[in-house]
Amino acid sequence: MRFPRLSSLLRPLALMLVAVTMAACATEGPPKRGTPELRFTNLPPLNVAAQGPRIQTTYVSPLRNPNVEHLMPVSPERAIRQWVQDRLHTTGAGTDTVVVEIRDASVVETRLNTKKGVVGFFTDDQEAKYDAKANVVLQMRGPDGRVKAEAFTSAWRTRSINEKASLADREQIWFDLVEELMRDVDQQMETGVRQYFSDYLLR
Template sequence: MSGTMSFASLISRRRFLAVTGGAVVALGAGACTPAPAPRRAPDLRFSNRPPLVFRASRVDVREDYHSPLRAPNVEQDMPLPPLRAARQWGFDRLQADGSARRTVVLSIRDAAVTEKSLAVRKGVQGAFNTDQAERYDASLDAVVELIDNATGVITAQATARVSRFVTVPEDASVVDRENAWVTLVEGLMADFDGRMEQAVRSYMAPYVLLQ
């Protein structure tokens, strides 16, 4: 009987802690429930854009950026992180025609998103106004290189670096925040797509089948 009462008492004291970013951890009954994984959004595709076809044998996509996986970075919690979107860009837009012993290499050097808390009004003013509470800054930096397979010499290269930010209000739900993140990455990748294509056509033109 005392064992049953003890278990019921523990259950009655169970509480929930809300963690910034939408993860919820349940405490009680002597066990912890793992935080749920971030929602995964569909991949952002670029197959509707004409490919950049190089006089090369193959394409290689390298992830040189490694997230610190801690605040202020939040890309690890995003349903569509910039690193994944940039990798897909490489698969969709870069192609080799197989005509030369060269490798097209896309190296993703930066794909971070950081969070910054913003000042919100308190007291009476705060009660009647909804302020922007967090700002998210996203950056993407990558280089496309054409490397000779025999010598390892870089024959030509093009770089692109873009950045964007978005703010979310203090009353934003988890879904609102995730939707803002997806929109942020979509805009970031649109900027990157245009900037990198321009750079490739400007600095790697002799090795690209221009369309």
């Protein structure tokens, strides 16, 4: 009596395992990149004896070129909101309220001239530059809405990108741009809070 060889028995099983593995890969899709975070928890909080903070935005992104903040992994507005959460702590005491108003949180792209033809093939030009702006007002308002104290920041940063940059390179440049912008916002805001909110600031 002849028995089938072991290899002939395992071949259908191997083909089945390959088919299952390919189907699983097709349903799972490519791995997603993690969303970067811009946090300020490494800095000491600014503790204010008041209600809030309440954040309101008067800046409305046009959501189209030349503005690109809506395409960024971390937009200036999102970074400003994170700054408020991480650095501006209130005790809930009294009837006055801290209000943070975001008046500008834009990033505008300007396309630059690049060399064409053979010369352009052998050169690396800057393809575009990005101008980021942040205009934020911090107010202490009484229960009647009257402004009792105010501090503000107006920051601006710019970055350019090479024409041969990948999408990952572009997103990293955007992130670095917002990080630099928020460094200025943080410094100006802390100075303003310590100067104009001294009656509310807990030592």
